[in-house]
Amino acid sequence: MAFQFNDEMKKQFEWLKQRYPTRQAVLLPALRLVEAQQGFVDEPSMEYVARELDLAPAFVNGVFTFYSHYRRKSDGEHVVWVCHTLPCALRGACKILEAFQEHLKLGVGETSADGKFTLKKAECLGSCTTHPVAQINEDYFENLTPEKVRDIVLALKNGEKPPHLSNGPSLEGGMKHWGPLADAYPEGK
Amino acid sequence: MIVKDFKPVLFDGAYVKGGWTLENYEKKGGYQAARKVLAMPRDPATNNIPAMIEEVKKSNLRGRGGAGFPTGMKWSFVDYKSKKNRYLAVNCDESEPGTCKDRVVVTYNPHMLIEGILICMHTCGIENGYVYIRGEFCVEFQHLVNAMAEAYKAGYLGKNVFGSGHTFHVTPHRGAGAYICGEETGLLSSLEGDRGYPKVKPPFPAVEGAWRSPTVVNNVQTLSSLPGIVNMGAEAWSKIGPERNSGSMVYCVSGHVNKPGLYEMPMHVTLKELIEEVCGGISDGLKAKAIIPGGSSMPVLRVDGKGYKASNGKDLTDDYNIRMDYDTLKNANTLLGSAAVIVMHEKTCMVSALYNLVRFYHHESCGQCTPCREGSGWLEKLVGRIYRGKGKPGDLETLLSVAGQMSGTTICLLADSVAMPVGAFVTKFREEFEHYVQHGKSMIADPIKL
Ligand SMILES: Cc1cc2nc3c(=O)[nH]c(=O)nc-3n(C[C@H](O)[C@H](O)[C@H](O)COP(=O)(O)O)c2cc1C
Ligand code: SF4
Ligand code: FES
Numbered sequence: 001m002a003f004q005f006n007d008e009m010k011k012q013f014e015w016l017k018q019r020y021p022t023r024q025a026v027l028l029p030a031l032r033l034v035e036a037q038q039g040f041v042d043e044p045s046m047e048y049v050a051r052e053l054d055l056a057p058a059f060v061n062g063v064f065t066f067y068s069h070y071r072r073k074s075d076g077e078h079v080v081w082v083c084h085t086l087p088c089a090l091r092g093a094c095k096i097l098e099a100f101q102e103h104l105k106l107g108v109g110e111t112s113a114d115g116k117f118t119l120k121k122a123e124c125l126g127s128c129t130t131h132p133v134a135q136i137n138e139d140y141f142e143n144l145t146p147e148k149v150r151d152i153v154l155a156l157k158n159g160e161k162p163p164h165l166s167n168g169p170s171l172e173g174g175m176k177h178w179g180p181l182a183d184a185y186p187e188g189k
Numbered sequence: 190m191i192v193k194d195f196k197p198v199l200f201d202g203a204y205v206k207g208g209w210t211l212e213n214y215e216k217k218g219g220y221q222a223a224r225k226v227l228a229m230p231r232d233p234a235t236n237n238i239p240a241m242i243e244e245v246k247k248s249n250l251r252g253r254g255g256a257g258f259p260t261g262m263k264w265s266f267v268d269y270k271s272k273k274n275r276y277l278a279v280n281c282d283e284s285e286p287g288t289c290k291d292r293v294v295v296t297y298n299p300h301m302l303i304e305g306i307l308i309c310m311h312t313c314g315i316e317n318g319y320v321y322i323r324g325e326f327c328v329e330f331q332h333l334v335n336a337m338a339e340a341y342k343a344g345y346l347g348k349n350v351f352g353s354g355h356t357f358h359v360t361p362h363r364g365a366g367a368y369i370c371g372e373e374t375g376l377l378s379s380l381e382g383d384r385g386y387p388k389v390k391p392p393f394p395a396v397e398g399a400w401r402s403p404t405v406v407n408n409v410q411t412l413s414s415l416p417g418i419v420n421m422g423a424e425a426w427s428k429i430g431p432e433r434n435s436g437s438m439v440y441c442v443s444g445h446v447n448k449p450g451l452y453e454m455p456m457h458v459t460l461k462e463l464i465e466e467v468c469g470g471i472s473d474g475l476k477a478k479a480i481i482p483g484g485s486s487m488p489v490l491r492v493d494g495k496g497y498k499a500s501n502g503k504d505l506t507d508d509y510n511i512r513m514d515y516d517t518l519k520n521a522n523t524l525l526g527s528a529a530v531i532v533m534h535e536k537t538c539m540v541s542a543l544y545n546l547v548r549f550y551h552h553e554s555c556g557q558c559t560p561c562r563e564g565s566g567w568l569e570k571l572v573g574r575i576y577r578g579k580g581k582p583g584d585l586e587t588l589l590s591v592a593g594q595m596s597g598t599t600i601c602l603l604a605d606s607v608a609m610p611v612g613a614f615v616t617k618f619r620e621e622f623e624h625y626v627q628h629g630k631s632m633i634a635d636p637i638k639l
Contacts, residue, residue: 019360021274021317021400027382032324032363053382066384069324069366081325084639085286086485086545087443087531094638121639123368123549124286124485125325128443128529129450138327169206169296171328178361184338185347189358 003045009033012178013052018188023053027063029178035071036177042073074118076111078156080104081122081135088124091131097121099149100134116157127166138175140166195429197453198417198437199290199410203297209332211339214300220345222419223307227353235269236314245312245415248423249435253290254280254371254408255484255527257515264313264405266395273402277310277318278380278394280408282364282371284323286485286549287529290439290451291409295322295329298413299336303359305412307350308419310357313405317358320409321376324365333361368553372601373406374398375555386555387601410439430455434514438525444532445472456514460490463513464532475534477509479618482518483526485546486606488613490523495617523613538636539618540625543610544569544576545637550607561604564595568611575622576636578629585622588615 005013013033016026030053034045046064050057064070071079082100084093101107104117111118127133130142134149141152141164148164155162182188201217202208214220229238246261267275279302283291294302306318322330337359340346348356362380369375370385377399379385398404414436418426427435434456440463443449447469454467464470464477471477477492494508511517515525533542551565571588574580592611595604615622624632 016360019317019358022381024382025380025400028365028379029363031365063382063384067324067365067367069364084545085549086542087287089545089637089639090444090531090533090537090542097639122325123552124284126283126289126292126323128287128289128531129441130289131443131449135325140328166328169209169328169332171331175327175331176334178334180334180338181341181361184341 003034003038003042003048005033005048006037008179009037012182015182015186015188016178024055026053027055027060028067031064031070033177036175039077040071040073040075074111076118077116078136079118079120081120081125083122083125083127083131083133083135085122085124085128087128088131088133093132095146096132096134096144096149099146100153103150103153130166136162138171142166195437195454199294199298199301199413199439200451200453201298203293203451205297209297209299209336211300211336211343211345214298218420219300219416220304222416223304223311223345224351226308226419227311227351227355229311231311231314237264237267237269238312238314241308241312244423245418248418248426249433250411250414250418250426251434251515252408253410253414253438253527255285257525260407260411263395263407264309266393267313267405268396268403269314271396271403274317274400275313275315276399276402276404277306277313277315277359278373278376278399278404278406279306279318279320279412280371280373280376280406281320281322281326281329282368282376283326283409284368284371285527285529286546287441287443287481287531288484288527289441289443289529290527292326292329293451294409294413295326296332299333300340301413301416302333302409303336303340303346305415306359307345307357308415309405309407309412310359311353311355315405316356318360319380319399320359320361321370321380322361322363323370324363330361330363337361367555368549369555369601369603372603375601376406377404384555386557387603389600430457431512431514431516434516438513438528440467440513441527441529442468442532443529445475445477445534445537446470446532447472456512458513459509460511460513460530461509463530464509468532471532471534473534475536477532478535478537479533479539479542481529481531481610482511482513483524484529485531485549486609487526488523488609489617490521491617536633536635538631538633539614539621540572540576540631541636541638543614544572545639546610547572547607550603554603554607558599558604560595561599561607564591564604565607567591568607572611575625578625580626580629582626584626585615585619 050060106119152162250260251257370379374388375385394404551569592608595608
């Protein structure tokens with residue numbers, strides 16, 4: 001079936017259109033809404049967004065591929081990004097990557113056969129003082145050790161909430177995207 | 190204690206769960222500064238507030254995003270004669286390796302940022318602002334959204350804010366994983382819904398930025414400093430820290446220290462004090478060897494001071510006691526940048542550390558300019574070759590020459606961001622590179638892998 005925004009995403013999409021002077025500017029947020037709805041960005045959804053924003057599908061695809069952080073259709077349910085830039089590397093990012101490889105039984109860039117996990121190397125995740133760091137879906141895992149990695153993978157495999165989540169606040173109630181703003185100020189402009 | 194009686198401003202309440210609400214912020218006197226500024230009338234000819242721009246100039250606030258450009262001066266360069274709408278773009282891309290301060294402000298103190306944004310927008314006569322927040326920051330983004338929703342509900346954003354008759358709209362914009370979107374014109378391209386390609390300057394964003402309209406681009410920390418400046422007065426603010434290096438700075442200390450973390454203090458602090466006293470010294474009881482003072486693109490310092498000279502031609506024999514402010518570091522041929530201090534102890538292999546950095550910059554080059562796209566690729570290949578023990582005599586000369594040709598010939602400063610560390614690493618730790626080339630292996634036991 002062709003892709004279409006559901007009611008919630010449609011509401012946010014329409015609200016976002018009020019907030020920018022051009023249609024094109026809504027492109028990056030719109031791809032985030034696609035991702036929020038179906039978990040990934042693919043050809044049909046890009047075509048939908050292109051149509052809604054009066055953009056050429058090839059242009060949308062060109063923009064999409066410039067950015068590394070959107071979820072692809074081929075990505076597993078849990079995308080594991082292990083930072084390996086200098087501050088993390090100085091504090092043993094290599095061992096963290098090895099631990100993920102061992103416990104996930106995956107190489108870098110691979111997705112498990114059951115579609116549960118994808119392992120990727122990340123460049124600096126912007127949490128360098130709590131190194132080494134990895135991101136899994138929306139969450140940050142900081143000050144990692146190989147033991148923590150083992151616990152995290154085990155929990156995820158069992159469908160449980162992983163331990164050792166970021167010391168910071170976690171997402172209560174999950175990602176709501178631009179929803180709270182659209183509700184607080186429905187008129188948009 | 191090095192800095193007596195200094196109370197953190199930006200990080201006031203940081204790490205306290207639940208402390209980020211509007212109610213809590215107002216209990217601490219939040220939004221009083223914005224109320225004060227929004228009561229000031231704009232000059233009808235220019236639709237800005239010249240007195241406030243002067244005030245910010247007087248405070249000596251410099252941009253905390255990396256370039257250290259005086260904020261008041263930047264605001265005075267806006268093309269106020271243009272008939273087009275003006276925009277504000279807040280830089281929360283935070284991707285320079287080592288830097289992780291904006292994230293904490295946005296999470297724990299989002300209303301301080303929103304208040305700073307209001308002050309900037311009213312002063313410069315701007316109605317629409319965007320906060321460009323890197324895509325990886327999901328929790329941070331949601332925090333900002335929630336705080337902005339609170340502000341809209343309270344009437345602190347939207348129409349007729351504080352009865353000023355003015356409208357202020359701010360929209361959080363999410364990036365999607367591209368370092369180059371931290372560069373101000375790359376950021377604007379991405380905001381417009383395009384690839385994050387930087388654009389040739391001039392025209393500068395202040396004249397022709399987002400949607401070809403005058404645009405102010407400021408870092409999160411820069412804007413979050415504004416309420417403090419208004420509350421205590423520019424004069425008092427300018428007296429915090431050494432002359433012309435005013436206000437509180439957040440040092441992000443990572444790498445081989447016992448207590449890595451974010452430390453807010455005036456810029457009086459020396460590198461040694463920061464490492465030994467604030468951060469509990471070097472880890473594993475070792476000695477410091479190399480320290481990058483301001484984010485990974487800034488030239489590295491050699492702690493024993495050997496191997497290079499200061500800009501006045503003298504040997505720098507005591508780099509460890511250098512004061513961590515903009516001007517002092519500039520005199521030592523490096524830069525404070527984003528104040529991200531990356532510490533490497535004596536058992537760090539400098540060849541592998543540099544390889545990690547050139548790989549990063551090559552990966553993040555947007556590919557528009559030949560010297561940057563090809564140059565960063567060559568540098569990665571060359572340093573990689575040395576790292577794999579296949580270095581040849583003359584490689585170091587080639588490295589320095591390639592790096593030398595990259596500076597100043599490209600659209601944006603990413604090319605310099607890779608050329609600078611290459612130049613500094615190879616010149617200051619030459620003996621280590623030579624040893625690696627000659628023997629096909631590091632003189633340090635355990636080079637960084639990856
Ligand atoms: C390659 C490159 C990357 C940059 N990355 C960032 C960044 O992640 N965050 C940031 O605030 N500034 C970054 N900057 C600096 C911005 O271009 C710009 O100077 C800054 O946002 C201006 O704000 P300020 O004056 O408040 O510092 C970067 C610059 C370059 C050349
Ligand atoms: S210098 Fe590099 S990153 Fe900057 S515009 Fe040119 S190719 Fe892109
Ligand atoms: S280097 Fe890993 S988070 Fe910055």
